[in-house]
Amino acid sequence: MTKHEEKAVALFKEGYNCAQAVFAAFSDLTGLDEQTSVRLASSFGGGFGRQREVCGAVSGMMMAAGMLFGYDSPTDNVSKKDHYALVQSLMKQYADSNGSYICKELLGLADKENTDPTPTLRTQGFYQKRPCSELVGEAARLLDEYIESKSE
DSSP states (O other), rough: OOHHHHHHHHHHHHHHOOHHHHHHTTTTHHHHOOOHHHHGGGHHHHHHTSSSOOHHHHHHHHHHHHHHHHOOOOOHHHHHHHHHHHHHHHHHHHHHHOOBHHHHHTTTTOOOOOOOOOOOOOOHHHEEEHHHHHHHHHHHHHHHHHHHHHHH
8 A cells, every 4th residue: 555545544544524535635745734635635525515526535546636735726727638648547447447537327326316415424334335445546646656656
């Protein structure tokens, strides 16, 4: 396991949502403190506020990728293109490995409408039933692998 993968899984098991766990795991690199990171990512858990859309782990990975490799000029189309290519590559890798990057599909809830904002209690059964710990770890690992490839 990579350092950020371990940190992301640990944060998720503390009770942070998927996006918070992944994004905050990279706070040592993003320049944001952990508290700011978890607040910023808080809206993305459960596939955007439990609407089961884009997986929170993917959202957290993309937020960290943006902080680390994003562009800041609205007219820099080369950097924008390069960054979008990175986003597409990471999302493809995640989907290829897991079958999707959509929360409800990853959780087997594709046929269910669930917009109840009430978080699921984090019981032992929750962690045994849900793949979220592994998904959080994988998102962090994918970004770590990209970071490592950039430093070579």
